[in-house]
Amino acid sequence: MLYFEQLLVNGLMLGAVYALAAVAYTLVYGVVKLVNFAFGELFMLGAFITLSLMAPEISLLGHVVPMPGLSFHAAAPLAIAAVAALGALIDRVAYRPLRNAPRLAPLITSIAVSVLLQSLAQTVWGPGSLRFPDTPLSQIPAVHLGQVSISGSNLVVICAALVAMAGLQCFVRFSSLGRAMRAAAQDTTAACLVGIPVNRIIGLAFVLGSGCAAIAGILYAQAFEFASPTMGFTPGLKALTAAVLGGIGSVPGAAVGGLFLGIAESLCAGFLPNGAVYQDALSFILLVLLLLVRPQGILGKKEMNSHARGSLITAKARKRASMVTAPLRAMDRLFASRFFDSWTFRLLVLACSIAAGLLVQSDYWLSIMIVVLVYGMLASGLNIVVGFAGLLDLGFVAFWAVGSYFTSIVFIDVLQKQFGIDVDSVWWLLYANLILGGALAAVCGAILGYPTLRVRGDYLAIMTLGFGEIIRVVATNWVSLTNGPMGIRGIPSPSLFGYEIGDSRSLYFFALALTVVLLFCIGRVVRSFVGRAWVALREDEDAAQAMGVPGTRYKLLAYACSGFVGGVVGVFYAHFQQYISPASFSLFENILILMLIVLGGLGTMIGPFIGAAIWIVFLQLSLKVPFVNSYPESRYILLGAMLIALMLFRPSGVAAKARLRLVMEGV
Structure with a gap:
């Protein structure tokens, strides 16, 4: 006792x-x-x-004061x-x-x-x-109660x-x-x-x-x-x-x-x-x-426990500092034009992406471009729930983790350690795992999403945060399955008909092909009746349900679709990095992915990639600043300041005008 x-x-x-x-x-x-x-x-x-x-x-800033x-x-x-x-x-x-x-x-x-x-x-x-x-408090003698x-x-x-x-x-x-x-x-x-x-x-x-x-x-x-x-x-x-x-x-x-x-x-x-x-x-x-x-x-x-009326992202904001936002207005004209929404523009972007992969000679910058695509795809998956369905999700990294651990456990713990199979000989399993890992994450998304239907607004965000943290803690401590904090190593690089896709250029084109497929699928869903139902729930959930939109069904579908994208990207990420650990799936990563879509523009197809490109390239270029080179942690000071300025002057994101025309804006 x-x-x-x-x-x-x-x-x-x-x-x-x-x-x-x-x-x-x-x-x-x-x-x-x-x-x-x-x-x-x-x-x-x-x-x-x-x-x-x-x-x-x-010691302050490395100097004794x-x-x-x-x-x-x-x-x-x-x-x-x-x-x-x-x-x-x-x-x-x-x-x-x-x-x-x-x-x-x-x-x-x-x-x-x-x-x-x-x-x-x-x-x-x-x-x-x-x-x-030591403080005087630590000198107070202990008190004994029995x-x-x-x-x-x-x-x-x-x-x-x-x-x-x-x-x-x-x-x-x-x-x-x-x-x-x-x-x-x-x-x-x-x-x-x-x-x-x-x-x-x-x-x-x-x-x-x-x-x-x-x-x-x-x-x-x-x-x-x-x-x-x-x-x-x-x-x-x-x-x-x-x-x-x-x-x-x-x-x-x-x-x-x-x-x-x-x-x-x-x-x-x-x-x-x-x-x-x-x-x-x-x-x-x-x-x-x-x-x-x-x-x-x-x-x-x-x-x-109630949701605020109106959209998560399109409430009226005060116009501020027109000189600061002037460069963004030029981008608005591009994103609002019909040319931007045409297949000509999409093919032009694809051609430029292919040309970049062929012309860039540095493996370092090719790796940076792959990371931009990975985070752009992840942000696109989270964008389904947050940007299109209007549900604030802080547990999306759980789906990313499910896909990554699924393919890693199959290749390393099951095939290699249990059965002694040469994992390079079953190269085709990666492509099956892209679908299976995505499907498993989609099921997890629906399962984890169901309990959240009883909560609204900020309670919803906090509950999803809890789910994400539970997955991370389990991955950290279930050592027999996930190898705990040490992670899983030796995950094979992607292969195609026995040809290893291990160099940076090949991996870039693999990531680009995966990006094109995922964006095509997301675009088809978003432009369908399902996407319009999501946007209706985002803009005004009460009005949407009054018009016969079944909120429960479409919210679960949003979580499932978001989970599928996260799982697919997780499978690729594990084979690209050839190593995963619970540290890759922290709450900070989820917050970073959320900030990327806010930076680029919630509810847009191109916004997640704009946000990812700005952030990843900014991280690299900032190291050339002498102060940042001496104090690498200061990069995140600049990130915080940049995001605060963006929210003050442009809360709808850089590519706000690229938001899909599924609502009657300005009519």
Whole structure:
């Protein structure tokens, strides 16, 4: 029994941190309906700024810089204030201009801010971990309750988190500013009409939420005695999960969800076989199961689990900075012309692609061109769900992983290791696997998509994120099947009638042929009745269903088609790389693929490839900049800044006018 009680105490400590960070999410979401992915990085910055202020000297940008060496009691409040001010600045610069933008724009902006802040931290403090200095909290003696021992630092974490959450709840419930926040959350328009300064109230929500994230980060760092630029990623996801479990938008719900999640993880690690390695998946499994039974969360309101009226991508946005967007208007005229939508243009693009493959002599640049095609195909698969059907999916990498692992296991674990077959002699199996792997991923897409039909809006995105993370955790820890983090090596290169397609030029033409086939199939489906049904659901789901469009059937079909494309590309990717591991299928990769289609233009056929080309080529050319060459992590700072600028000035993407004419735009 003592063992159970000790696990319970550990779970309370971890749950208190999750709960405090979950409050940061729920404060902002309750007012502005924005899942701010940057809170994980604000969590991290709270720890790093405190660490830096306490140190007598520290290495910044590779140079040792003297620091004030403050006490913890002075450094922590300054760090909290700095992070709170940064949260207000982020809202003012990046989020406030997007209040009336397409619904996806603020979400992409928050992801871009997250990428920017994490890369900035890696550039300034370095990519490694730093030891968090000893604090007076670590000197507090342990408390013994019977035979259960609670360390002083853990007790402080629990008490500090509970006090902060209780104080915040009292502020929201009883203060005039708290009442204004609740009024703005309930009805923004009505709040404006009665004289409430909504933008200031939203800014206050960001200040309080960012401060809570910083407190949680400081408590987490002093409890585990380290700080790293990526330390906010996993706790941030857990906090978001806790907020949804409790009912996002509810401060008490966030507290309950965080404590419940922390205790569940601790008990899972202590009692289940291999529980410690699967505890990261447990939070997402609990999320999926709860949302199936109670989609709004434990203490959430039913209206929170609802989709906003209107399209995910075509809401009216303010026109800004005409001089900045002037170059894009020339591209608009091309994409809006009939020539762009003709077979002549498509054949011209194909001819240019073939010529590029023949004329480019560098294997390095040929490999870059292959990567552009791979990510363009992946983005095209995700574009089916997000761009055409209007369903925000953050778990698409699961289908990519299914295809990659399917062909790798068949060739390496089954044929080569079990039966001793020379895999080069069964070259034709690759082409069968392209279909079988795609079909398996399509079935997984329909299976995984079915439970998501009960949830709407941001809840849908978070649930699909959970599915993607479950697949990644399983692939990491099912060592007997997937070889775990070490991955699967020795996957054969593609062959055709015994001729190995191993050189870069041959692989490029293989990828180009696969791209043409997939785009032809996607184009036929999108221009059919199925595609029009998807667009109808995207533009207004309620109106589409009122007109007789069966939403369930076409949503499942969208997930299946998206999964098929992801599975096919996964099969090719495994044979192109000749090695796969769970690291290739992380949430960051899913976010990157989503950003590519937003960059190029959601709901377009060419947008995913424009986005992939801009990003992949930008990564290579940026290394020629001396500062970037010295600090490679800074490339992602530029990516974040580029995406924020795009969302501010062009939220519909570079090739927005190329969107298929399946809706009556401008009529």
